[in-house]
């Protein structure tokens with residue numbers, strides 16, 4: 001690969017084999033560096049909750065349902081500003097250790113620390129502020145979101161502020177509409193579980209999620225009137241058609257839902273390891289990511305929070321590990337998998353997807369993976385179990401040969 005460096009970025013002049021490189025007129029002027037392994041673009045993790053990183057992986061029995069899991073997270077999650085900030089810093093380090101240079105992160109309701117911590121890190125992307133509320137609580141939730149947007153405008157920052165109505169059962173239709181009207185980048189958890197399907201199908205009047213709202217003291221009958229359609233996707237399909245949205249999970253869909261997602265130009269981020277952790281294969285079946293891609297939906301892979309990762313994977317937060325799972329267990333196409341952790345999620349986060357592949361053009365970051373084999377680089381990366389190692393990202397150097405080009409990202413490198 002032949003690169004040109006500017007003070008805060010890199011540009012690929014030529015890529016491919018030695019013949020393609022040497023054919024470039026600038027090739028004989030270039031300094032040559034030999035790197036062991038296969039080069040990869042910086043990775044993008046479009047769905048994570050970095051503020052939960054301090055908790056680490058926790059076991060969960062899917063048969064108990066969502067309520068006990070939520071209670072476990074509530075009990076363990078940091079509440080002080082200092083600890084939330086430290087947890088996001090830890091999450092940023094684990095992301096970089098996983099070759100990730102951009103994230104779609106969910107910040108807990110009312111918290112500015114995740115956004116501030118991310119803006120102080122070498123990462124780029126979007127930090128979505130989580131919003132909850134039904135019925136009479138909606139106007140104040142929208143007002144708080146508008147105040148946060150005004151206080152943390154994205155101007156010139158590598159990390160934009162976005163908004164995330166949590167999910168159809170915890171955020172009313174009116175909240176989705178009020179947040180969409182701000183024009184901020186939007187993300188939501190959608191069509192995640194069988195329980196959510198039941199909530200929508202009964203217009204919120206029965207099931208575990210109904211009981212959860214009653215238990216929290218936030219159920220009111222107006223919720224029923226605002227629920228439309230027969231599925232999570234149908235419930236907000238008309239809004240999706242006018243508001244580009246990043247949709248996390250989308251585990252439970254039928255053909256009509258997939259067609260609606262494609263028509264709306266929605267972006268889906270699926271979390272394969274989380275899918276297993278929450279027992280989704282048994283409760284809602286296999287994820288239909290291949291059908292979505294075939295229909296033209298932009299599908300990415302994300303990690304979700306560290307809580308749902310296998311303990312042996314928790315030294316990094318990397319969607320490459322999710323891609324490798326699909327390579328191994330679903331014989332997925334390695335090139336498609338690589339796009340689902342680079343250019344696809346970049347597009348979903350409003351970043352320039354061209355900066356997340358190795359073709360001539362801008363390059364946001366570069367990593368290397370120790371891998372066997374030659375020819376098909378994506379296949380070698382997916383077949384390897386070696387961690388990705390970042391070389392440079394977003395104007396920071398992570399490895400010695402690039403220290404002359406960019407400032408060293410020393411405090412962010414985990415051993």
Ligand SMILES: [Zn+2]
Pocket residue numbers: 047048049106189248304305
């Ligand atoms: Zn999530």
